[in-house]
Amino acid sequence: MDIYYIILVLPALAFSLYCQFKVKGTFDKYSNYGNARGFTGADVARRILDKNGLYDVAVVPTAGSLTDHYDPGKRVVRLSESVYYSNSVAAIGVAAHETGHAIQHKVQYAPLSLRSGKEES
Template sequence: MFGWYYDYYYIILVIPAMILAMWAQMKVSSTFNRYSRVLNMRGYTGAQAAREILDRNGLYHVQVRQVQGKLTDHFDPRTNVVSLSESVYGSTSVAAIGVAAHEVGHAVQHAKGYAPIKLRAAIIPITNIGSTLAIPLVFLGIFMQVDMLINFGILLFATVAVFQLVTLPVEYNASNRALETLESTNMLGTEELKGAKRVLSAAALTYVAALIVAVANLLRLILLTGDRRRDD
């Protein structure tokens, strides 16, 4: 029979991954705060930078709007809206320009049919289901000793790991597009560009950490079910 003491994989796999994820989140927050105090010399706000980059790419139909929160910035391809947080939209900081350009990078990816972003969008519905039901299904299957439930739960959670894996090239490519655009348009000076790069590099760590957390949880589920089957 399955017991809680069997779940030492949570301690040796998942907890270290979660600590890494928390460190990555603190890193991006501290780096963003640092460069939020560095203003760009040309006086662009995040919203103005986003609008100019969109227009340079012919994306006149994509709107830029402000949303509440901090670092809640995102691009929604369903509505063609780049949403910038309060700390980015009206700010003239180097951090704000970097984040705004990154989100516009996603809009450009979508417009140009960048394959990884299309794949990520396609698996989001399955991933949402997997992130909610996978672990309960696995543990229910272990408790009831129903292999079909266990296997289905693991398969569902595997989609979460795949989503995080696909997210990496999407985010890195958006950051690269942002930095190349900021440099080619001289929107930021050389030193300012370095600051924006540090902000985006710190943000990228959160996606790496998210992948590690997903893989750690997937491996945990596989090992737990393997132990249960050996005990049968």
């Protein structure tokens, strides 16, 4: 095995796994706390999108855990079922985060196109 591979890739992989573990742990912790208004992740996503004039961006549930993402090509926010249907603090935080990507897309935030790997209109 090449020494540069060990020096560069393995620490990056370890850091990535650590971050993933921390995100899941934090999500699990705050999944036990409901929000005072009782809004679900889907409710919060829709409200944020509407407040920003993004009426054409759909919010849909998707299978899996923490599979939430914004698809700029199809203009859809996909929320995992544990976010879409839940009224936990964790769920509304994830929903708000994902709708933030739709807002970034609207204002043509350059790093979003780098992250998604393509130009979207």
